[in-house]
């Protein structure tokens with residue numbers, strides 16, 4: 001029961017945190033746009049519930065839910081999104097470039113399909129170094145039509161890398177319906193092309209997602225290679241903050257999916273399992289307070305310092321191949337220092 005309450009808390013934290021992001025954006029307080037995953041929370045929480053804390057995760061432009069489910073502090077995430085020095089990447093990354101090394105979270109990623117090769121590389125590392133870690137590579141249906149998807153799955157299958165490719169199929173890539181531009185109805189069938197299992201799961205059902213992820217992770221951890229896990233889900237919000245999601249989708253379609261809102265169904269389940277309304281309301285109040293405090297933390301923090309090389313990774317090769325980029329000996333020295 002405690003675990004089921006915890007899943008509710010996690011999903012609710014993601015939703016409330018993203019609502020705060022929407023609020024901050026509408027007041028011009030974020031640096032750049034943000035892509036919310038409202039509606040997709042059961043995917044992030046269900047998959048992450050099957051992982052070990054030291055497993056790697058690689059995310060997308062729609063990554064706040066993955067971050068929070070992996071254990072990231074929402075306050076530092078909001079600070080990052082608002083360009084504050086207390087953010088995970090000192091306010092230089094924003095929503096689409098958040099990496100948290102201590103959590104083995106290898107980044108959100110603004111390039112559609114850009115995370116797949118990064119994740120595959122991390123899996124090669126884990127296999128070569130025999131660390132026992134598994135990599136969770138999140139991406140969307142749109143990304144599954146990119147070359148990086150095919151190249152990554154082929155290599156991971158050929159080398160039996162410990163990785164789970166989690167395709168969050170929300171039916172749209174920006175404003176384009178997946179079915180208009182995709183050769184198959186279920187992305188999961190593409191696993192067959194690489195000789196790996198392709199599994200399709202209902203992304204509004206947290207336990208189904210967790211179970212499918214558990215099997216795929218077990219397979220990866222025991223040396224049997226990758227799985228392509230397709231999570232059928234839906235975003236209730238717009239693609240980014242530039243649209244409200246209603247111009248290319250009917251209100252009926254959205255309403256139909258909202259009936260299966262993972263938070264609403266999970267809450268009803270908790271009641272059925274005997275949790276009292278008062279306990280749930282207490283949890284909800286706790287989460288409200290946590291997010292209000294996280295927002296306050298972000299807004300009270302100083303803005304990022306935009307020193308070119310401070311806090312970024314660079315190495316000798318950058319110095320060698322980008323003559324003129326380092327315009328002072330201090331910058332160059334720092335680059336070497338960071339890479340050491």
Ligand SMILES: Cc1ncc(C[n+]2csc(CCOP(=O)(O)OP(=O)(O)O)c2C)c(N)n1
Pocket residue numbers: 061062110111112113139140141142143144170172173174239
């Ligand atoms: C290489 C590249 N091409 C195009 C874009 C513009 N773009 C941003 S998000 C997106 C759609 C991604 O769709 P999907 O992979 O289904 O993820 P979702 O947004 O649905 O979560 C596109 C085309 C981009 N960021 N990178």
Ligand SMILES: [Mg+2]
Pocket residue numbers: 140141142168169170171172173174
């Ligand atoms: Mg999509």
